[in-house]
Amino acid sequence: MSPAAPPLEDENLLAEILLRLPPLPSTLPRASLVCKRWRLLVSDVRFFRRFREHHRHSPPLLGCFVEGDRCVSYTPTMDPPHRVPGERLSLQLNESCHSWVLGCRHGLVLISPNSRNHVLVWDPVTGEQHRIAFPPGFVGVANSIHGAVLRAAGEARHFQVILVGVGGQDKQHMRLLARVYSSEKGVWGALISPLIPFEGYTTRGIFAIYFRGFSALMLGNSLYWCLGGRSDAILEFDLERQILDVIRLPPCLSEVDLLQFAVMRAEGGGLGLLSILGFTAQLWKRKTDSHGVASWGWEELLNWTSYYP
Template identity: 50%
Template structure:
């Protein structure tokens, strides 16, 4: 073969062309990065898996699922709520199809004397007060972690348990390659004379409790409602002399703050600590059909105090509401700033989810028990079967 065959018709030597770059969607890394930005709703990855075998292979890879959950964990969708029965914690989905989860998902049989305290960051906190330990449950992965009380709160200790909270440990990196979420448990209590409040923090990463911190707290316990996380601080509503206990996680500092209606009789279903409109500490009070939204502000002298922001007349918003049963507060979803209210609708006692800052309502749900409803937000990623089916939950 002659070398002239390599010459173009006009003479000169032909340049060798570089291979054409792969189209963007033919690059697995780039496509995975695009798929990572799908909505965190439960149906997103299963629907993406139906596009083709390649997409199914990418979205079902354990490394991708971990990245997907980490990418969306700060805006995890509200999946539903937990309620506690005699011996079982049951989950009810509040999503519409195709995102609604089947009844029976995330249910747990309570062993011994376990009692549910609250949810946060995809975690559920359970308590066995008689045997002095907590169970931290991750419903999506099915993991259970047992955490014993610190010595100060155990038999012979000087502190008396009052309440506790669970939250994801700070930081963006998940510990190890396992499914478990690194978490903190914050235990709060009082002395036997109810003159001081105590707090102590457990870290799952170190496996130990931190130092006990305390503050003066005269006759302002017990606590009934779950805690509220605002910024880096946890808040509990105290009674019977209504006040608010604040625990600053960053500073490890505990203090008591007056409530806006501290002269009122404490009622666990009429008052709730919540974020204020625009940020900061807020407070919700139900007075008949009026929802009062208070906010804590600092004046020109640097002194903090409560200011009534807005009063929402719920009887003008709730259609077919019964005048004989004003709304009560049964839960609050921090991630969505969503209040769970119980009211009479069309003659039936129903649950209502409402964003009070925008007065947006969602469809009523059935009330099956009287008590606290625990909203649960998480990134739920059903496993993708080889044939395109969905098998269970993908572990974190």
């Protein structure tokens, strides 16, 4: 029986080792310089797909995109050799008005011009762009629109765009909107448009409802956005079941003026909520009891004044 090959000489073991390298910009280019064998391995499309999928849930923060007039600028946050120059991942737009970055996910950026009649899906690495016209029901809805872009697990070519909005409201109800675009099919899916009663939600004297300026949080098969204005609440879209709903804030926050809040991934998993009032921050977690009823549970209180002399 021949002796086992050393780990770095075994093709399968080497791939498993390289797969677990940190997902930093310089990792694979530096690995490719070791030898021709390593270069062929890390440049293989199948390996790269596995590498991206392996680190899908723990990607590093490389930088952020900032919208401006006729441009989307990239600001790097890492130091060399992992630092990607800002000009490499910035985009000049032909739009004559301000554009908004709705979110970034799975290597794609979703941009909405202020004209609000289309969205732009941009791959900052390849430079590829896809201009997608708004579907019926979304044109002219002004500030009450948000969205997200994503790829399915293991998918390298095709993507989905999720567009959500508040299509109308009166004193008792608000009409929610959602549609999903598939790049594989090239069409928008059916309109999802439930009518949600205001009862039990924050209802101030402000009539308009708007999306707060945060990108969507993705947990499992659901996306979450923060609503403000007349209704401080959380909008949830379940991708798998194609259901759109609104989650109330904890009762003690429902009548707080000037409340700042954001959704987040809770410690241990699940939906979390960060609420800020003055110098106090509260952490909440969405929990489900034995009867399947979901509610908010208080987790932690942070007083920022204790961090200053």
